[in-house]
Amino acid sequence: MKPVATLKDVAMELKLSVSAVSRVLNDKGKDIGLSDATIKKVLKTARGMGYKPHSQARALRMGRTNIVGVCLILPPNSLSDFNFRLLSGISRTLVEHSKLMLLYETEKPEEAMKAMKHFRESRVDGIITTHRMNDEYINYVNNLIDEGMNVVTIDTPLPGIFKCPNVAGDNERGAFLATEYLIKKGHKKIAHLAHRTDRSSSGYKRFLGYRKALGSYKLPYSEKLVFDIENIKNPYPAAEKISSLSELPEAVFAWNDTSAFTLQRALQKKSRLEIDIIGFDDREFVRFLEKPFPTVHYPRFEMGKRAVDVLLSGENRKKDLLITPHLVMNDDDEIKF
Structure with missing residues (x-):
């Protein structure tokens, strides 16, 4: 050569x-x-x-590196199709803007802080990060913002904890749409397979959307129809409670697709398949099931794309931007709203 x-x-x-x-x-x-x-x-x-x-040398002379730092702080074993969509939305949009990506993926806030320090030393043009409720990490990121670093967060549960824009999916609206779908199919006794860890969690916001839909259609809310998943890794005990009821609800809105699938299996074991189930997240595995159920598409790709656009444009400073989910039928059902 x-x-x-x-x-x-x-x-x-x-x-x-x-x-x-x-x-x-x-x-x-x-x-x-x-x-x-x-x-x-x-x-x-x-x-x-x-x-x-040399493109990087020229960029440095002009006061930029054309590199964006991306730090994904994710739970263990969570690099699934769900989070791949987020990363894909970020990376594809950066390519469209002729930017490079410096990527860190970790489950520990202390490792994320090391990534942030590396981003700062590398003089990246901006940072996109997911959240962790860790005071030291939050303070460090806010200090970077105070120094002039351009930052956008994704899916931060509490508005205002970071001094920058936050891009998220509208969990409450998505849950409303899911419950409304069941109501419009004629169901009145609708249970919720829930994960209400705290009021800032996505699970709690989905619970609020469920309650709001019932109220909007003047259907009574009953705490007896809410079945809480205590351990997110094991939804089976809560699903088993529903499948063992002497009188089943007409339909169930499950807080995510994994719990919906767990409920479906629990009902199949007892040959009790007469209720409708809808999930949330639009996970890839659902469409390959023997009996796919409807779900809510949580807009991870769109969130990644929007985060890049906001970061590079400087628009919507200190604003929270919600992206509305939509329903995915996974069968021949037609829905008209």
Whole structure:
């Protein structure tokens, strides 16, 4: 392979200083009194030698690196199709803007802080990060913002904890749509397989959407129809409670697709398949089930794309941006709202 010509190589070929050649290649040859003939000769020689300017060096001279730092703080074993959509939305949009991505993925806030320090030292043009409710991490990120770093967060549960825009999916609205779907199918006794860990969690917001839909259609709310999942990794005990009821609800809104599938299996084991189930998140595995159920598409790809657009445009400073989910039927059902 032919060696790549450097600025020094071009200068030696022309018997000019490196500084003079650099000025010509940056359209500043006239500023140092070079003639049109010399400028033309420099440009022709550089092209002939195959010289290509170092994009990062040029970017640094212009006060930017064209690199965006991305730090995904995720629970263990969570690099699934669900989070791949988020990363895909970020990376594809950065490519559209001719930006490079410096990616860190971790489950520990202390590791995320190391990533942030690396981003700062690397002089990235901006940072996109998911959240962790860790005071030291939150304070560090806010200090970076105070220093002038451009930051956008994704899916932060509590508005205002970071001094920057936050892009999230509208969990409450998505749950409303799911429950409304069941209501419009004629169901009145609708249970909820819930995960209400705290009032800032996505599970609690989905519970609120469920209650809001019942209220909007003047259906009574009953705590007896809410079955809480205590351990997010094991929804079976709560699903078993529903499947063992002497009188089943007409339908169930499950807080996510994994719990919906667990309930479906629990009912199948007891040959009790007469109720409708709808999930949430639009996980890839659902469409491959023997009996796929409807679900809510949580807009992870769209969130990643929007985060990049907001970061690079500087728009909506300190605002929370919610992206509305939509229903996915996974069968031949037609729904008209």
